[in-house]
Amino acid sequence: MHVVILGNGVAGVSAALKLRELQPAWEITIVSGESKYHYSRPALMYIFMGHMRYQETKPFADSFWAQQRLELVRAWVTRIDTSEKKLELHGQAPLGYDQLLIATGSKSNKFGWPGQDLDGVQGLWSLQDLKLLYANAERARKAVIVGGGLIGIELAEMLHSRGIHVTFLVMESSYWNNILPDGESGMINREIRAHGIELRLETQLDHVVDDGTGRCRAVVTNHGDEIDCQIVGLTAGVSPNIAVLEGSDIEAGRGVLVDGNLRTSAPDVFAAGDCAEIRAKGDERNTIQQVWYTGKMQGEFAARGLAGKATGDYDSGIYFNSAKFLDLEYHTYGLVGRHIAGEENLYWEHPNGKHAVRIVYTDEGVIGLNTMGLRWRHEVCERWLRDRISVDEAVRRLEEPYFEPELYFRHEPFIRRAFSEALQQPTEGAL
Numbered sequence: 001m002h003v004v005i006l007g008n009g010v011a012g013v014s015a016a017l018k019l020r021e022l023q024p025a026w027e028i029t030i031v032s033g034e035s036k037y038h039y040s041r042p043a044l045m046y047i048f049m050g051h052m053r054y055q056e057t058k059p060f061a062d063s064f065w066a067q068q069r070l071e072l073v074r075a076w077v078t079r080i081d082t083s084e085k086k087l088e089l090h091g092q093a094p095l096g097y098d099q100l101l102i103a104t105g106s107k108s109n110k111f112g113w114p115g116q117d118l119d120g121v122q123g124l125w126s127l128q129d130l131k132l133l134y135a136n137a138e139r140a141r142k143a144v145i146v147g148g149g150l151i152g153i154e155l156a157e158m159l160h161s162r163g164i165h166v167t168f169l170v171m172e173s174s175y176w177n178n179i180l181p182d183g184e185s186g187m188i189n190r191e192i193r194a195h196g197i198e199l200r201l202e203t204q205l206d207h208v209v210d211d212g213t214g215r216c217r218a219v220v221t222n223h224g225d226e227i228d229c230q231i232v233g234l235t236a237g238v239s240p241n242i243a244v245l246e247g248s249d250i251e252a253g254r255g256v257l258v259d260g261n262l263r264t265s266a267p268d269v270f271a272a273g274d275c276a277e278i279r280a281k282g283d284e285r286n287t288i289q290q291v292w293y294t295g296k297m298q299g300e301f302a303a304r305g306l307a308g309k310a311t312g313d314y315d316s317g318i319y320f321n322s323a324k325f326l327d328l329e330y331h332t333y334g335l336v337g338r339h340i341a342g343e344e345n346l347y348w349e350h351p352n353g354k355h356a357v358r359i360v361y362t363d364e365g366v367i368g369l370n371t372m373g374l375r376w377r378h379e380v381c382e383r384w385l386r387d388r389i390s391v392d393e394a395v396r397r398l399e400e401p402y403f404e405p406e407l408y409f410r411h412e413p414f415i416r417r418a419f420s421e422a423l424q425q426p427t428e429g430a431l
């Protein structure tokens, strides 16, 4: 049996490793156009900022792959031929498969802005984007970042670290407040400005201005303001990268459509990670999960299907994500900011505006947790949500999730006092 995995991001590589464990004798090939070896994509910013070398972002030594008998092919796949069971490769002979996993990840969104393809205008997803950024940053004094998500703030920080003046255009009324509640979102607005990054809220890109040589020289916003810049970072979200499906009979929606077993509409073809769109069973919306840890989970789950050892449908379990907004660490678990019927929120923020905790709960117990500027134990947070402990119990047990208390200032006495007071006043309970 020969399994080909298209994409060497976290989903593809997690699938390969799990499949090797489940099927020690099978032939496994990983194809990727971006790089021969897997590296950690979220570490792109650390390379640029000089905190890590590229070599250090590779979780496995280059010799590891041969030891595991995982063949690596560096090539761009141009077409999937499901009837002949082969991949057409750019500039190389086609590659046959018995089973295929598509794990092609995401691509940066472009919304057809005039000037979006000028030199100096770019997204940030791949090593190729990073290389371009080095070249663009060399000649830049000013940059404009368009779109206030996680990658936008990272790109702003990266350019700012090189002494480039950054103007950050965010469509929403507060940074990422389509995801974050007002308290946390407000903290990040302050953090961005405190770092000297110019944050313009409720502002969108209208068009990019050509300097006459095909390179950007400014952007014009929807308010008609012209902002000089030599780099425009397009970070208005990402979408599943499904270009490779063109000319194939594999069904696609926004992503590669898969069932609960991560099987596509084509025989022996699976998909996992950012590119996969899981069909909903009822009238709910299909699911696309574009975060690192679900890529890993989906990859490992797909490997079980490929190995013929699938059990039940894929379940991502309790939602988790983490990020760093400049100097503010952020962790989220479960349902925060989803406005679930009957939800109440407890929110504590340190007077210095650098630490915060939110507990979201209903009559049935705790359903979500956010921490900013402090770290709680992952396994405890997950257990609290899985067990649906009551909010009173959570407040009583606040020491439990605290991470390495000897290294951190203990905030929980203050948090407990604030939360206990809030819980005694149910009408004002949601701070």
Ligand SMILES: Cc1cc2nc3c(=O)[nH]c(=O)nc-3n(C[C@H](O)[C@H](O)[C@H](O)COP(=O)(O)OP(=O)(O)OC[C@H]3O[C@@H](n4cnc5c(N)ncnc54)[C@H](O)[C@@H]3O)c2cc1C
Binding pocket: 006, 007, 008, 009, 010, 011, 012, 031, 032, 033, 034, 035, 041, 042, 043, 044, 045, 075, 076, 077, 078, 103, 104, 105, 106, 124, 125, 126, 150, 151, 154, 241, 244, 272, 273, 274, 275, 290, 291, 292, 293, 295, 321, 322, 323, 324
């Ligand atoms: C700067 C940055 C910071 C991030 N930070 C975080 C974070 O803090 N937390 C978090 O959860 N997530 C973060 N993410 C998102 C996270 O990296 C993705 O969710 C994850 O990498 C998705 O993994 P994947 O394996 O599905 O796809 P990808 O990592 O995108 O890998 C897909 C691979 O497939 C290859 N490929 C695609 N098409 C073809 C083709 N036709 N032929 C050959 N090869 C092809 C691509 O080149 C790529 O190597 C960040 C992303 C970026 C860019």
